[in-house]
Amino acid sequence: MQMNSVVARVTDRIRERSAPTRDAYLRQVDEMAARERGSDRLGCANVAHAIAALPADDKRKVVVQRLPNIGIVTAYNDVISSHAPYARYPELIKDEARRHGATCQVAGGVPAMCDGVTQGTPGMELSLFSRDVIAMATAVSLSHDVFDAALMLGICDKIVPGLLIGALHFGHLPTVFVPGGPMASGLSNSEKAQVREQAAQGLVGREALLESEMKAYHSPGTCTFYGTANSNQMLMEAMGLHVPGAAFVHPGDGLREALTREAVRTVLGNVRGRRFLPIGRQVDERCIVNAMAALLATGGSTNHLIHWVAVARAAGIRIDWDDFSDLSSVVPLLARVYPNGQADVNGFQAAGGPGFVIRELLDAGLMHEDVLAVREEGLRAYTRAPAAEGGALAWRDIGETRDPAILRPAADPFSATGGCKLLTGNLGRSVIKVSAVPADRHVIEAPARIFDTQEALQAAFQSGELEQGCRANGSNGLVCVVRWQGPQANGMPELHKLTPTLAVLQGKGLRVALVTDGRMSGASGKVPAAIHVSPEAAAGGPLALLRDGDIVRLDADQGRLQALVPHEEWIRREPAKITEAQQAANGARLGRELFASMRRNATEAEQGACTWL
Known part of the structure; x- marks a missing residue:
């Protein structure tokens, strides 16, 4: 499919505008990647400190066998419902790494706040800046400089942009983002909004409002409306930074563990000596434009008109709101997900989810297919949905939309322009x-x-x-x-x-x-x-x-x-x-x-x- 002329022009404009800063960034990535492995490069005392707590077999893998060592950066806490499932992820990841002759360490934790908890309170005034704190905490986590690759465990509003900014400042490391999935549908978003409006008018009291909110937000997993957290997940798929189709599988679904284990195998496939893919090389101007197109096509969070400017800057790329505006003039609106429609993200996933959107945009020439992704198959892999077949993961074609009230093809969109x-x-x-x-x-x-x-x-x-x-x-x-x-x-x-x-x-x-x-x-x-x-x-x-x-x-x-x-x-x-x-x-x-x-x-x-x- 021929690339849309506006998308091509915006991409070229970004590339030209960013040339000096991007070139400087890539030189730094290459210089860092050219060094010896951490356990070979660092002093003996440094290495001993770094692996002191590892089991003896893992120490041998790091020092003698020189096998890959993965750093985990986790945003786990159990105040944020979507991050609570991460409590058990490190042990699962370590187990999978050992099965493939690698080691794994929790490099560090980053703070993660819930905007739903802090809405309308002074705590919300820390929210936007928490993104940069998370980026800095990611840098601190990786600063031990003993890792061959990284896994990022985070989902919600400022957490994914912060992790991504931090990861791009360690752009020489192959990196995969590991989601946790949404909670099951509870009280519908439209019913929740109705009760909120009634409460604003004094027609219902605190007891009724609290009951409504607890029916809407009721279990581990991401909130089910298409806000910043779920927009994050859509963009990670569009940038090829997830295992394909991992975004919206429920935390309790058996497929969730299989996808998390696959993330370990995926990042190990990208380390030096194999198909080396540092995240700083992967996230280029085409990758950023793909994220912007996916955001516009799904009516995603306006927060990303701030966050993705910062993400791009971390990779030496300069974008602005004119770029978003020009893309919006040709990228059609393909999804109706609350607050843009009645469906929640579970309905979005059931209708075809990110894979449907990415396929439609690729086929319409509105996304770049010639980009690097954490999967060697490239971005086309993200147009298929994961499934369990014979005890193993397999990916199937998305097919046509399963609900045209939620998802429509690019040839028949909800709107000819973006959200x-x-x-x-x-x-x-x-x-x-x-x-x-x-x-x-x-x-x-x-x-x-x-x-x-x-x-x-x-x-x-x-x-x-x-x-x-x-x-x-x-x-x-x-x-x-x-x-x-x-x-x-x-x-x-x-x-x-x-x-x-x-x-x-x-x-x-x-x-x-x-x-x-x-x-x-x-x-x-x-x-x-x-x-x-x-x-x-x-x-x-x-x-x-x-x-x-x-x-x-x-x-x-x-x-x-x-x-x-x-x-x-x-x-x-x-x-x-x-x-x-x-x-x-x-x-x-x-x-x-x-x-x-x-x-x-x-x-x-x-x-x-x-x-x-």
Whole structure:
């Protein structure tokens, strides 16, 4: 299949833009890969320390037989439901490594927080920066420098991007990512959302809301909506970093253990002396474009318009939101998964899952097939689904969609364009996830109401002030602006708690939108939301120029976000400043003091909100 001209042009543009940094990165990868093995290169005392706790047979394999030694970096904890199954993975992995004459050590653990637990709390202000902490912890884990390959155990929102950034800084190591799978379907996402909206209106109390949430989040495994965690898994498949088809097999399924053991065999197949494939060589500009296309085709998390910029930078590759926007103009929307549809990820998997999407994009010339993957068969291997046959793993063709309400072919998509769009104008650059927004809400023009915190917006809703304002201003609408939510202000928290609030107003026929320099992520739903506004208000961005009552036009069809204020007046305005009290509050209690340097040094959202540059 001939490559789509826009995809080819974007890829070439990224390659040319990235040439100096990518070349420097690859030189470093090659220099590191050319060294002797760690146990041969390090001093005797260093080696003795590194393997002191290993059984005698494993010590002999490392030092005498010079067999591969795999480092595990794990994000295990049992607060995050999706990571709880990882408790038993290291012993399973070690057992499989021994069966193949190799050794394995847990190189280190990385912190992993659950955004579902911290939503709407001060802890959420550590969430985005936890990605870079995870990247640094990955580097610390691998810094013993005694490993021939690595396995990354992580699934959720910041964990996979953090592990990937860290792994790319050890780009000379062959690396495979090992998922754990989603929990079984519980209360449907649409029913859960309905109860949340009822709770926002005071129609049900805490007891009913808690019962609903516990029916939705009920067992080990990833949450079942298509948020950042499950978008991570889709992108790992599209980048060829998983064992094919591993993303959405349940933790308790017998196939799960077989796929985890296969990950060990796969990474051992890529070490030196065999088919040597360091992750730094594998993740090139084509691989990054494939991830972007898969994200757009599935209406995935807007968080990845930040995270994958940072991931690409870790590999010496420069991408921006123009690249996403141009790809979105030709990559069709192939999936309807909650919040873009009624199905959850289990329904998505049953309909054909990642393999169906990857096959359709490859066959339509919308993904690069000539890329490296952890499997020697290449990316085409990721268009097949794993199964157990005769006690062994086998992969079968996906076939046609098994539910056209969830998955459609590229020739008959849900939409001819992708699920995310770039907005530009005098309010800066931002993104909007349109895949779940009704077509009649793609354009909102209404007076702005400025809030400095999400709590202030919720208080205005509870008092009836928002609804009264919508009905009294003649437009039957309101653009709620929540500023001081960017990386430098308070760490750029997700503002999910606002989703039910604004959905209630929209459900009453009011035309509402959200504009913020904060995040809404993979749970962005049916209310139009211009998010990640850059530059952020705290850095002097244009949201600081807005005043209550200014007319704001959010136009997702034309890709515009504009304050309809005369230019002469606009340029004369003095930007508002975050108050000292609010700035102090952003850095106080619950560990936020420790992240002060990250807030000071964070780049803009479009530059990946990186703290390590």
